[in-house]
Amino acid sequence: MPTIGTNSRPAYVYDAETDTWIPVGPGEHTHQYIGKDVITTAGDILYASAANTPARLGIGSSGQVLTVASGIPSWATASSGGMTVLASNNLSTNTGTLTLPSISSAYNDLRLIVRDIYPTNNDKSLGIQVNSVTDNDFFYYNGSGEGQVPANATLNVIAGGMANTNDQNYLIVDFYDYANTDSGKCIESVLKYNEAGGTSGRIAKVSGCANTNSAINEIKLIMTDNFGAAGSYVLFGVK
Amino acid sequence: MNKQIHNVETGEVTVVALTDDEIALVQQLQADLELKTQAKEATKAKLIALGLTADDLEVLGLGG
Numbered sequence: 001m002p003t004i005g006t007n008s009r010p011a012y013v014y015d016a017e018t019d020t021w022i023p024v025g026p027g028e029h030t031h032q033y034i035g036k037d038v039i040t041t042a043g044d045i046l047y048a049s050a051a052n053t054p055a056r057l058g059i060g061s062s063g064q065v066l067t068v069a070s071g072i073p074s075w076a077t078a079s080s081g082g083m084t085v086l087a088s089n090n091l092s093t094n095t096g097t098l099t100l101p102s103i104s105s106a107y108n109d110l111r112l113i114v115r116d117i118y119p120t121n122n123d124k125s126l127g128i129q130v131n132s133v134t135d136n137d138f139f140y141y142n143g144s145g146e147g148q149v150p151a152n153a154t155l156n157v158i159a160g161g162m163a164n165t166n167d168q169n170y171l172i173v174d175f176y177d178y179a180n181t182d183s184g185k186c187i188e189s190v191l192k193y194n195e196a197g198g199t200s201g202r203i204a205k206v207s208g209c210a211n212t213n214s215a216i217n218e219i220k221l222i223m224t225d226n227f228g229a230a231g232s233y234v235l236f237g238v239k
Numbered sequence: 240m241n242k243q244i245h246n247v248e249t250g251e252v253t254v255v256a257l258t259d260d261e262i263a264l265v266q267q268l269q270a271d272l273e274l275k276t277q278a279k280e281a282t283k284a285k286l287i288a289l290g291l292t293a294d295d296l297e298v299l300g301l302g303g
Contacts, residue, residue: 097242
């Protein structure tokens, strides 16, 4: 058994397993635990920055993932395989256009989902435009017709003749390779809606291209009427 | 007419009036729809005059 310490302490406890005297009570002394003062901020994570060296890792930004760099953990933007919510909200019923500006170029693709989208009044159209580009080509198929719309269309028309009813309406739009600065931007959309005076549960599919070599930094969803109630949207960045 | 702007970088959501150019775009989109609807109805009338039924038009994708 080692000699007990001579420093002033209220008490020592002998640990037979490690054959050491452990100081307890008030006063400056060393304990074999990690002090709570190492973690100072909500979201902190404890790790060892070196052997026997506790350290804190401050919380990362929304959407970041925990990774390893130079042998220690860190927060970083996901490099692949993830979808990050960039914007999410309800559609305002006193508006008929949704504009999403200041889109980061940090992702591979974009995906816009709009649930329960329909016009307040009957027989209205829905289109989509990026960067206010007025030179677009698109092909549409909606069950009651199909066709190729040549260059110089002001926007990609997703559907015409929408009824002012919500039949579990759903729109999904993908913007592929949207940040490239070399070629046009391909867009694909699928819309489920009711047709004014016609078929319920229509599916409109559009494949389009915005003829611009600038990265998409703004998306406009344009209804020729105010949006009906209950609509909501989510814009994802896709890695 | 108004538009909802959701700044993706800041998260700020505002509602403002459409610009004149945007109003013109909306009007053009609706006018294109009405022209297309008129053309479709005219075609359906011609086909009905030729003896096609409502079921025939549905088969041709012109039922709506």
